[in-house]
Structure formats: structure tokens, C-alpha cells
Amino acid sequence: MTQDEKLDRLAEIAVKIGVNVQKGQELIVNAPVDARALVQRIVAHAYDAGATLVVPLFVDDVVQRARFVHADEESFDFSPAWLYEAMAKSVGDGAAVLTIVGSDPMLLAGCDPARIGRAQRATAAAMKPVRNLISSFATNWSILSFATPGWAASVFPDEPRDAAVAKLWDAIFAVSRVDQPDPVRAWRDHAATLRRRCDVLNEKRFAALRFRGPGTDLRVGLAEDHRWAGGSVESRNGTVCLPNMPTEEVFTMPHKMKVEGVVSATKPLVNGGALIEGIWVRFEAGRIVEAQASKGQDVFRALIGTDEGAARLGEVALVPEASPVAQSGLIFRNTLFDENAACHIALGQALSLNMEGGCDAARGANESLIHVDWMIGSGQMDVDGITASGAVEPVMRAGAFTLG
Amino acid sequence: MTQDEKLDRLAEIAVKIGVNVQKGQELIVNAPVDARALVQRIVAHAYDAGATLVVPLFVDDVVQRARFVHADEESFDFSPAWLYEAMAKSVGDGAAVLTIVGSDPMLLAGCDPARIGRAQRATAAAMKPVRNLISSFATNWSILSFATPGWAASVFPDEPRDAAVAKLWDAIFAVSRVDQPDPVRAWRDHAATLRRRCDVLNEKRFAALRFRGPGTDLRVGLAEDHRWAGGSVESRNGTVCLPNMPTEEVFTMPHKMKVEGVVSATKPLVNGGALIEGIWVRFEAGRIVEAQASKGQDVFRALIGTDEGAARLGEVALVPEASPVAQSGLIFRNTLFDENAACHIALGQALSLNMEGGCDAARGANESLIHVDWMIGSGQMDVDGITASGAVEPVMRAGAFTLG
Numbered sequence: 001m002t003q004d005e006k007l008d009r010l011a012e013i014a015v016k017i018g019v020n021v022q023k024g025q026e027l028i029v030n031a032p033v034d035a036r037a038l039v040q041r042i043v044a045h046a047y048d049a050g051a052t053l054v055v056p057l058f059v060d061d062v063v064q065r066a067r068f069v070h071a072d073e074e075s076f077d078f079s080p081a082w083l084y085e086a087m088a089k090s091v092g093d094g095a096a097v098l099t100i101v102g103s104d105p106m107l108l109a110g111c112d113p114a115r116i117g118r119a120q121r122a123t124a125a126a127m128k129p130v131r132n133l134i135s136s137f138a139t140n141w142s143i144l145s146f147a148t149p150g151w152a153a154s155v156f157p158d159e160p161r162d163a164a165v166a167k168l169w170d171a172i173f174a175v176s177r178v179d180q181p182d183p184v185r186a187w188r189d190h191a192a193t194l195r196r197r198c199d200v201l202n203e204k205r206f207a208a209l210r211f212r213g214p215g216t217d218l219r220v221g222l223a224e225d226h227r228w229a230g231g232s233v234e235s236r237n238g239t240v241c242l243p244n245m246p247t248e249e250v251f252t253m254p255h256k257m258k259v260e261g262v263v264s265a266t267k268p269l270v271n272g273g274a275l276i277e278g279i280w281v282r283f284e285a286g287r288i289v290e291a292q293a294s295k296g297q298d299v300f301r302a303l304i305g306t307d308e309g310a311a312r313l314g315e316v317a318l319v320p321e322a323s324p325v326a327q328s329g330l331i332f333r334n335t336l337f338d339e340n341a342a343c344h345i346a347l348g349q350a351l352s353l354n355m356e357g358g359c360d361a362a363r364g365a366n367e368s369l370i371h372v373d374w375m376i377g378s379g380q381m382d383v384d385g386i387t388a389s390g391a392v393e394p395v396m397r398a399g400a401f402t403l404g
Numbered sequence: 405m406t407q408d409e410k411l412d413r414l415a416e417i418a419v420k421i422g423v424n425v426q427k428g429q430e431l432i433v434n435a436p437v438d439a440r441a442l443v444q445r446i447v448a449h450a451y452d453a454g455a456t457l458v459v460p461l462f463v464d465d466v467v468q469r470a471r472f473v474h475a476d477e478e479s480f481d482f483s484p485a486w487l488y489e490a491m492a493k494s495v496g497d498g499a500a501v502l503t504i505v506g507s508d509p510m511l512l513a514g515c516d517p518a519r520i521g522r523a524q525r526a527t528a529a530a531m532k533p534v535r536n537l538i539s540s541f542a543t544n545w546s547i548l549s550f551a552t553p554g555w556a557a558s559v560f561p562d563e564p565r566d567a568a569v570a571k572l573w574d575a576i577f578a579v580s581r582v583d584q585p586d587p588v589r590a591w592r593d594h595a596a597t598l599r600r601r602c603d604v605l606n607e608k609r610f611a612a613l614r615f616r617g618p619g620t621d622l623r624v625g626l627a628e629d630h631r632w633a634g635g636s637v638e639s640r641n642g643t644v645c646l647p648n649m650p651t652e653e654v655f656t657m658p659h660k661m662k663v664e665g666v667v668s669a670t671k672p673l674v675n676g677g678a679l680i681e682g683i684w685v686r687f688e689a690g691r692i693v694e695a696q697a698s699k700g701q702d703v704f705r706a707l708i709g710t711d712e713g714a715a716r717l718g719e720v721a722l723v724p725e726a727s728p729v730a731q732s733g734l735i736f737r738n739t740l741f742d743e744n745a746a747c748h749i750a751l752g753q754a755l756s757l758n759m760e761g762g763c764d765a766a767r768g769a770n771e772s773l774i775h776v777d778w779m780i781g782s783g784q785m786d787v788d789g790i791t792a793s794g795a796v797e798p799v800m801r802a803g804a805f806t807l808g
């Protein structure tokens with residue numbers, strides 16, 4: 001298969017399995033300008049699937065950075081609210097949304113962190129209406145990625161640019177099942193596997209999970225009425241979409257007050273352009289009470305100090321060591337990939353699809369401005385489920401599922 | 405000067421002279437994805453000038469064409485109204501607008517003309533609010549161009565792609581005065597020349613213009629309270645902008661009932677992907693009563709049959725043969741350039757800035773869905789002004805201004 005054929009297959013599965021755009025539906029495509037070649041193929045497949053209108057909204061990394069270099073101090077509290085409001089209107093009227101990510105993780109390196117923070121807050125505030133529609137699955141949506149030169153250089157810093165891009169594409173195509181004889185079928189089978197795994201875990205109704213591995217002995221109490229999710233989601237308009245491509249995790253909601261013990265990260269964490277390595281923390285009553293990192297400790301401590309909920313958990317996820325993302329052996333520096341490489345926990349905001357009836361603090365749902373996934377799994381990780389009566393049942397052994 | 409330096413100068417004059425973005429003002433940049441390199445430089449200059457926020461809205465020719473190849477029949481009555489409404493909101497709130505053009509003129513060649521027509525009507529209807537704000541100069545705005553490969557191939561069909569792009573850039577830089585030692589100063593001087601020319605013509609208050617040249621003897625009665633415009637415009641927010649870059653014309657409003665005689669086109673007309681050559685028409689009482697073309701006659705007759713106003717004039721413009729666009733000797737197949745190569749008339753809609761108090765049919769303003777500029781001037785063109793009392797005064801001789 002040529003590179004073009006593989007890109008076309010990626011576009012096809014993004015349209016048919018990812019966002020699953022319906023006949024008569026409008027589709028918004030958020031994409032970096034660099035991803036133009038993929039967008040063009042997505043547009044063709046979406047119209048072939050009967051989309052009434054496909055509207056790409058491109059962003060340019062260079063333009064994003066230029067602002068931090070050239071704009072006046074007053075600029076950083078502005079954001080194009082009119083554009084985000086319009087997107088919310090379109091999604092509210094039924095448009096599906098496909099988002100392509102691939103920014104250089106180091107794009108804003110060297111820019112003033114205070115300006116970045118102000119700009120992020122302004123954007124977050126302006127995007128709230130459309131973000132709420134997306135996160136509550138008012139419509140079918142999906143996120144996939146494109147190997148931009150900046151991102152590739154950051155994953156393969158020692159390779160020449162073209163080689164880095166080619167290597168990143170090989171990795172993306174592999175973990176996206178594009179190499180398989182029938183990728184659409186392969187994704188349907190994979191989604192069914194994740195669904196069965198969720199069904200089994202939902203039936204067990206564990207009160208807690210216990211993670212054991214090198215440097216880790218952590219008990220994560222689960223929220224009341226927690227729900228396991230993973231793979232595909234039926235959005236409120238009745239269309240089944242696969243929100244993340246790739247996706248290998250099943251995940252649910254921790255109880256924000258019921259996490260106890262110690263845990264060590266098994267992979268570095270990239271946050272705000274900084275690399276944080278060798279994280280070790282201790283939880284008491286759901287809250288981080290001790291935090292160390294061998295590199296980037298200040299950044300990590302600032303992160304967990306963002307707000308009250310930033311030192312508590314909003315997600316716990318199970319990913320087998322057999323995951324193609326784990327098997328690639330790469331650090332993608334992109335959550336869409338890295339969170340599918342290992343069991344992880346997330347600091348911060350809980351996800352509404354992980355609790356019957358949506359997030360409810362009284363039943364244990366955490367609240368925060370942040371949601372940062374953080375890898376704790378490996379081939380040496382054992383996970384047990386603990387029932388309300390205290391019975392213990394193995395869930396994973398040496399990074400492999402033994403249940404579901 | 406390197407190509408990059410020239411591109412940066414083009415960006416600088418677009419920001420400082422073209423749109424003249426003000427400190428504290430938001431700027432929307434409409435651009436083809438191909439023009440990314442120019443957009444990046446415009447963004448930097450706009451932030452340097454104190455813009456609060458620069459929002460590029462990119463379009464992709466390939467995406468536009470994909471719709472006509474892949475979409476269902478029902479698609480073509482849709483347009484992203486939510487996006488155009490949002491732009492209208494932003495412009496209404498004070499944003500300036502810079503538009504970069506450069507589409508392949510033959511982009512939609514071979515696509516179903518009925519589908520193209522439906523899509524154009526749907527877009528025109530959805531864009532009406534923002535178009536009205538622009539055409540009434542509610543804000544400062546400007547249009548410039550980028551030498552895309554598709555456009556360059558269409559201007560230089562016999563050159564290899566890279567050579568065609570390089571040649572088109574050379575032409576754009578020359579007519580945009582980028583080659584001159586101080587382009588910003590050169591544009592200020594040029595705008596002052598156009599302003600003086602308008603002032604002289606406005607003072608004359610001619611009742612009609614008479615055009616004579618090979619195959620042409622045309623009397624164009626001018627609308628009551630007509631106003632000559634050209635070069636820069638003070639928008640209603642008080643900011644002076646230069647709406648077209650390049651611009652060499654001074655133009656005013658014909659009286660829709662008072663055009664008499666015959667006129668021959670001096671350059672081919674590109675319309676809707678078709679080339680129309682050798683146009684000859686006869687006017688009676690303002691209306692085309694005979695129309696011939698040596699090539700594309702059917703397309704031309706369909707064009708003037710669009711609606712009642714399509715066979716009458718909405719603009720008459722004077723451009724000297726010394727214009728850098730005329731001197732380039734090129735057919736750019738892009739109105740932004742070609743209308744600055746020769747005296748022209750436009751079929752269709754009149755322009756509100758050409759009549760005191762805006763367009764008024766009773767005083768002679770034409771109305772139509774179309775506005776198509778059409779070159780009639782050359783180095784052999786003589787133009788006279790005729791006063792209300794019948795006195796005749798030379799305005800141009802052999803394509804050169806003798807007045808103003």
C-alpha cells in the first residue's frame with residue numbers, strides 16, 4: 001500500500017467508524033493546516049457517506065505562536081468567541097465534529113507561561129458551550145491525528161525531519177489498524193471487544209481497584225453509580241461514534257475521596273511543553289499528600305496545585321500491555337496515543353459518561369479545570385477488583401486482562 | 405531582495421495600507437490554505453500593529469471541488485450560514501477583514517453548472533449580512549492575492565509549475581509596488597494621485613462619458629449624484645483603508661437607462677470557469693440589445709440574461725494604459741488584477757459608494773445579482789467628458805489621462 005492509500009484508509013475509518021457521519025448531516029472538521037491532505041480525503045469520504053456540507057476549520061501552529069511573539073499584552077485575554085459560539089450553534093443544530101490533532105508539543109516553548117495561561121483561560125471560557133455539547137455527546141464526534149513535522153520531530157528528535165515524519169506515520173497507521181486487510185471490520189471487532197470488557201466490569205460493580213507494581217500499591221475507590229466506558233459511544237442523537245482513534249482503554253470514575261496509597265508513573269508526562277519524569281505520589285483520602293518527580297518536579301507540583309480538584313482523581317483506566325500503542329514502545333507526547341499505552345489515572349475533572357445521570361460530587365465525581373492523564377501501567381502491573389463485601393478478584397495480571 | 409523578504413513586504417503593505425488594522429482591533433483573514441506563508445507574515449505584522457486577535461479562516465480549493473465530485477444532489481442548497489453569521493457578528497462588533505484571493509480560475513471546470521449555480525446562490529444568500537457590512541464600509545477591509553499553483557498554471561499554461569508560480573509572483577510583486585524602495589510610501593503617493601483624479605472628476609460633474617476606440621463608440625450617461633471613487637476609502641469606523649491591492653482605477657456609477665452605442669472588449673473575460681473572447685455589444689437606452697462573442701457567446705448571453713439588471717451597467721472605470729497591470733501585458737484571469745489593466749464597464753449591480761446617499765434606482769443605480777467587470781480600454785482609447793450643457797472636454801487620449 002502507498003502512503004496515499006494508507007492516508008485514504010485513515011480518512012475512511014475516521015468517517016465511517018470515528019465520527020460515523022450520517023446521511024443528511026453537516027460535518028465540521030477541525031484541523032491543523034499541515035493536515036490538509038488528510039482533510040481533503042475526509043471531505044471526499046464524508047460527502048460519499050451523504051454529508052450535506054463539510055466545513056473544515058483550519059488552524060496554523062505558526063500563527064498560534066506568532067501571537068505570543070508579536071501581540072500586545074492586552075491581546076491575551078481575547079479569544080474568537082464569535083467563532084466558538086457559531087460552532088456551538090452548528091453542533092446544537094445537529095452537525096457532527098471531527099478533530100485532527102498533531103500540534104508540535106513544544107510549539108510554545110520559550111513563550112511567557114503567564115500569557116499562555118491567560119490565552120488558555122480565555123479560549124476555555126469561550127469554548128465552554130461547544131465543549132459542553134461535545135463532552136455530553138449531544139452529537140457524534142471523534143478525534144484522530146496527523147503526523148505533522150513539528151510533532152514528528154518531537155517524537156524522533158534524532159532523526160532527520162522526513163524520516164521522523166515517516167516513522168511517526170508508520171506508528172500511527174499501525175495503531176490505527178490501517179495496515180490490516182479490512183480496517184473498518186478490524187475496528188468494529190475491536191470496539192466489540194472493548195464493549196464486552198465494559199459489560200463485564202459494569203456487572204461486577206467493584207467498590208475499588210487495587211494496582212500493584214514496582215513502586216505502586218494504590219487502592220482506587222470507585223464512585224457510586226460509576227459506569228465503565230470504552231471504544232464506541234452512542235451519542236444523544238442516536239448515532240454510534242468512536243470518539244478517540246486510536247483507543248485501547250476502558251475507563252471509569254474514581255471516588256474523589258477514596259484513593260489511598262502510593263503510585264509511580266511508568267512513562268514521562270508531557271504537560272504545557274514541559275517533560276515530567278519519575279513521578280511518585282502518595283494519596284490519603286483521595287488527595288495527593290506527597291509528590292516527587294526526578295525531573296520537572298516544580299511543574300508537577302504547580303499542576304496539582306491548580307485548584308482543589310487537581311490533586312484528586314477524575315478517571316481510572318485499564319489498558320493491556322498487548323495494546324498496539326504499548327507495543328510500539330514509543331512516547332508520542334500526545335495524550336490521544338500515550339493514554340492508550342498503559343493503565344492510567346487522570347488528575348482533575350471527572351467525565352460525565354462515567355456516572356449514571358452525569359457528574360455528581362456527592363457520589364464522588366471530582367471537579368477541576370484540568371484533566372491530565374498519567375501512565376501507571378506496565379507489563380509488571382497486577383490489578384484486582386474489590387467488591388463491596390471485600391472479596392478480591394483478579395482483573396489484570398502482568399499487564400494482561402484475566403477478566404472480561 | 406529574497407522571495408521571503410518580498411512576501412514579508414507584501415504582508416506589511418496589506419496590513420499598513422490595505423486593511424490598515426488599528427490598535428485594539430480584531431482582524432479576520434480569509435485565505436486559501438495555499439497562502440499560509442503570507443497569512444503567517446500578515447498575522448505577525450497585524451499583531452505588531454496592535455491587533456488584539458487575528459483569526460485566519462482558511463479555505464481549500466481541493467475541498468471546494470471535492471463537494472461537486474462527491475456530494476449528494478441535496479448538498480448544493482446548503483451553505484455554512486452559522487459561519488457567515490458569525491463573521492457578520494464579528495465585523496458588526498468592529499473586526500477588520502483582509503481577504504486573500506488566488507483560486508484556480510478553472511477549479512470547477514467540468515463540474516455541473518447547475519450545481520455550481522445552486523451552491524453560489526446558497527452561499528450568496530448566507531453571506532448577505534456580512535457582504536452588506538463590507539460593501540457599505542462598516543469596517544476597514546482589503547483584498548490582495550497569493551500566487552497559488554493552480555492560478556499560476558492558468559496564467560502561464562505553457563510553463564512548468566514552479567516557473568509559472570515564480571513568474572506570477574514577479575508580476576504580483578511588480579504591480580503591488582513591492583519592488584520599490586519604500587513600498588508603503590509608494591502606495592501613499594499612489595493613493596494621493598487617485599484621490600486627486602477623483603476630486604477633479606467629481607468637480608466636473610460630467611453628465612456622460614464618451615469612449616472611442618477600435619470597434620467602440622459608447623456614450624455612458626452618469627447617474628445623478630454620482631461620486632467618483634478610487635484608491636483609499638474612509639470606512640464608517642473612521643479608518644482609511646485601501647480595499648483592493650493592486651488598484652489603478654477611478655470608477656463611478658453609470659445611469660442604468662442612459663447608455664447608448666457600441667463597445668468591443670479589449671481583453672478576454674473569464675467567467676464561471678469559461679473564457680469569453682471577442683465580445684461586441686450594442687446598448688440602447690441603457691440596455692444591451694445586441695450581443696456577440698467570437699468564443700463563449702452562449703455563456704456570455706446566459707450571463708447577461710441572469711436578470712433584468714445583468715444587461716445594464718453598474719460601474720464605469722478609467723484606468724490609464726500606463727497602469728503597471730496593463731504594462732505587465734498579462735491576462736491574470738482574476739478581476740482584482742485584470743480590472744486594473746484597462747478602462748472597464750461592469751454589467752450588473754451598482755456600488756453604493758458611487759452615489760451620494762447610496763444606491764437609488766430612481767437616480768439611475770442598477771440592480772442585479774451579478775457584477776462582472778469587462779475590459780474595454782487600450783492604448784488607442786480616447787475618453788471625453790460631456791457636461792449637462794453639452795460641452796465636451798477630453799479626459800483621456802490614447803489611454804493616458806489628460807485631465808486630473
Ligand SMILES: [Zn+2]
Nearest residue numbers: 249251317339
Ligand atoms: Zn483515559
Ligand SMILES: [Zn+2]
Nearest residue numbers: 315339346373
Ligand atoms: Zn483521560
Ligand SMILES: [Zn+2]
Nearest residue numbers: 653655721743
Ligand atoms: Zn472596477
Ligand SMILES: [Zn+2]
Nearest residue numbers: 719750775777
Ligand atoms: Zn467592478
